[in-house]
Amino acid sequence: MPDDELLALRERREPDIVGKSKKLWRLDDGRCLIELIPSLRSFTYDRDEIVTDTGPLRLEFYERAAARLTADGVRTAFVRKVSPICYLADYCPAPPFEVVVKNRAVGSTLIKYPGLFVPEEKLPRPVVKFDYRTDPEDQPIAEDYLRALGIDVDELARLARTVNDSLASWLHPLELWDFCLIFGTAADGAPVLISEVSQDCMRLRHADGSSLDKDLFRKGAGHQEIVTAWRRLLDELR
Template identity: 30%
Template sequence: MARGKPIYEGKAKILYEGPEPGTLIQFFKDDATAFNNQKHAILEGKGVLNNRISEFVMSELERVGVPTHFIRRINMREQLIRHVEIIPLEVVVRNVAAGSLVKRLGLNEGDALPRSIVEFYYKDDKLGDPMVSEDHITAFNWANPQEIDDMMAYALRVNDFLSGLFSAVGIRLIDFKLEFGRQYEGDMVRIILADEVSPDSCRLWDARSNESMDKDRFRKDLGGVVEGYREVARRLGILRDESERSDATGPVLVASNDGANA
């Protein structure tokens, strides 16, 4: 599928004009970044794994009633997605104390929280993506009260589903970040899940060892970043076991049901 002109490049993805009105092509890069791009590296194969993991998760979420921008995977690094107006907020759901929550509240990393917590952050790298309240969101017209309710409801539904999905394959869902967008259909506007759901946007720990299987391996210089992502894909049934791999370098991915190129 021929790409149109690039319209946006982020830290880990590039968006191109899609083949039809209302569509985009989302390209997954191998770039890894942390601390608002102060730390950067190219990790061969990361984009391929994120593409397939996000495809799998988005497809499963659609089946449980969470609308997403995902249409289909095009190839190893590209997806066809719906064009949405991105809401400038990151919606973070936390189940276990980790990351900035530990620093802010003096908690012990790994402690289970009394209940799942939803937080909002304003998307602005120059400001360090500051945490904001619902009052900030409505006062500055980033989203209206109904949109806030929709995002929170979807975020908690995603949390319930992903917690069960990952638990079934021996992974703890510690926390994760979501982004949402507005899809315009005539006079109607609906909120749908956008961006990606992958080890780039989730904290995932092995249920037995508590070993990180996500981007914290890059943030904390633990090494084995792509290997951690590959293990997540393997457990989800996206990646074949090492014994079945036909090459020594790149990941071997199981074909998805949509018939897209593997």
């Protein structure tokens, strides 16, 4: 379907799925059109706002990240960008859990397990954990629960580490502190990365120590400061 017809679909019918950061329209060919909602949310800091200019910045980063991951052998749902805030993707239902990779002791590591780690210390090896996705806050879930559901936890952990290696190499000298992923299952039974990979789902630091991700929002930065930092990130990758 041509891009103009895909975009017109948004006017003809309501989306099939509306989340906090995306709208999704299913297509007859097993794909879907996704429109980004430029929302930023932080449960910990009780902040939920629309930051208009972040949508195109997220999608530009995701387009580049998906190309790099594909080149490194990671199967992603991303097909192509259709507009500054819309993209075409293979449709796979999202499971109720996500995979989180931690390279440093930040975020939930410090909140859930106070006193175990020095804040922001580099971990001796990447930590992979699984979180059950539920409102208002995601919760850690034991891997054996997922195994009881027939999920190949070891394979998902392996893929998550592959994504970590790929992104860290691509982003260097920027430092990837942590990120989250969602893996769906393709029609052939293979796992496929269906979540957006962007500044909205990771912690990323410049060599000068400044934040280039949603931590700016978490810590009270204004909209323009966030947009400026995210544009700087894309400039660093050119």
